[in-house]
Amino acid sequence: MADDKEVTIYDIAEYLQISAATVSRGLKNSTSVNKHTRKKIADAAIALGYQSNTFASSLRSKSTNTLGVLVPRLNSYFMSSALAGMEKAANLHGYHLIIAQSLEDVKKEKVNAATMFNKRVDGLLISLAYDTQDIEHLEPFFKRKIPVVFFDRVHPHNDSISVVIDNYAAAYNVTQHLIDQGCKRIMHLGGNLLRNVYNDRFNGYRQALKDNNLPFQDKWHLVSTLSEKAGDAAARHILSLPPAKRPDGLFAANDTAAVHGMIALQAAGLRIPQDLAVAGFNNDPISKIIAPNLTTVDYSGDNMGITAVTNLINHLKGISDLYSTNSITLRADLIVRASSLKKG
Amino acid sequence: MADDKEVTIYDIAEYLQISAATVSRGLKNSTSVNKHTRKKIADAAIALGYQSNTFASSLRSKSTNTLGVLVPRLNSYFMSSALAGMEKAANLHGYHLIIAQSLEDVKKEKVNAATMFNKRVDGLLISLAYDTQDIEHLEPFFKRKIPVVFFDRVHPHNDSISVVIDNYAAAYNVTQHLIDQGCKRIMHLGGNLLRNVYNDRFNGYRQALKDNNLPFQDKWHLVSTLSEKAGDAAARHILSLPPAKRPDGLFAANDTAAVHGMIALQAAGLRIPQDLAVAGFNNDPISKIIAPNLTTVDYSGDNMGITAVTNLINHLKGISDLYSTNSITLRADLIVRASSLKKG
DNA sequence: TTGTACGCGTTATCAG
């Protein structure tokens, strides 16, 4: 009952009157150990209640089987789906996840990146904070050739890979769809243009307008954090305009803002889609609950998470060369629902 | 440019012509090191690009500053909020999180628990899988006195603590509220009774019926996984009953099932709350998007996460005795919204 | 205030 000391491979070795080296090898089922001995070792391990000490092993083998995940926030539908996908893929390959959030704060992002490095993660998965300008804080990883995978909110870098969707094309398609429905005055509720996702969506939107000879006005481009409140504020902004000057279409860069905008607009008596067609982005569950259902872009966090981790691990195992390509683009289809259907 | 070797405290020591021991002490700002020397060490560390090796340190000090988090799923609103809260609290105290999901599978839960132990987490936070029967797989933690904190889906155990809400009281209140609104035939869409949360909610519901002299019928208690599909199926079940035999109230053990039930019922022409009053559980964002808004129970994952981690860390730091109490109950208030308001 | 010497538990290397 003296359960106070760790049970180590030495205890097993002594117990079986063999060497610790053999125990170590036997424990990982090395074929260079007699099958019979292997069995004895496994049994003894259980009998003695042995539990391997991961970081003693890591210290020696210089690999932790751990991936660092650094995201802006943990509690959004997209992100929690991405994490779920990552965990699934990681688990499948015997890797584990250490997770931190920057809360959209570069400073926290830097501190967390350093922590991940100190923990000697075998690879880093990162989606950048709202106002991260450069990625100097990732230099330690690049220097030591620890693979970094950006996803969603990325930053171009030669020695890393990005997993993204084609935000430009998706936004273009959304806008074109609204135009096809007869919208002529389309407002865009977007995010910080510093981040590729919002910049690309904005550009896709603008290009679609241009290609259809529709004028773009600066005041139709609202920048926000795309929160519930931001959706609300956008609605109030629209309602503050004289009816003749109001947009007849709204494309929000996420579903949260779109939905809360809709609710506020509807509360004020506007009809959707008749008075104003609305489209969002992400295919968040809320898009199927709001009435009318929200037109959006299918953006699977799960897929993105699985892809990011699988590629990272393949690279770690030398199966694929991470840097042979710089970017993986996942598909993200337009999902048309009633909120944007002015015609039939 | 030969950045291929780790920079260790020995490199700093050699660089400064002092001993590694002093460097080690200086790095953690020990007052037993000359202030001037300390400064030199810090500077040299930066100059040489030193990054401490966490697990070498852990191996020596036998503490990892890492907490294990083991949950059924990562991608639910409640759970991602709880994780966000945990990360926030952990980060605040210099702890980090290693996260895994059981995907509601006991086998995975066991494997993951073992991994967490092998990684020598300083403490474990766990919410049990759907069908976990016993917690023998946590024995290694108990034996080595590594603190375990259960949250949400808990299991009574002397050497651990549980962070919960009063599910019984909350469910009682929901049911009483429905009764107050005139409901006489209340159906309960619940989860697996093996889990405290669903069992307690069921019992609260039943007791409220009893206290109001309303009959309970077995067939009014539906057990499911509380998924979108389960909500749908429950609705179809209700619709399959002859109108006179249908319930006039529905209490679902989560908002997802409640909302998707509502949508299906409404699609079939039932009016909510007139024909059927509905209440859910969790105060998920979707409860404020469905029309009419869903009556529910406010259940803050963020709070629960913060509470669980803070208590765990206080215990680790010896500030509080984890086991002086066996359970912390957070408040969870009824939020009345239109979906249940038959009267005014 | 600083240095010496050793150990944490594992794995790699080399020899047999």
Added chain:
DNA sequence: CTGATAACGCGTACAA
């Protein structure tokens, strides 16, 4: 197939 031994990077008695 197995064993002896050193090393991974750090922390800490103990001594100076």
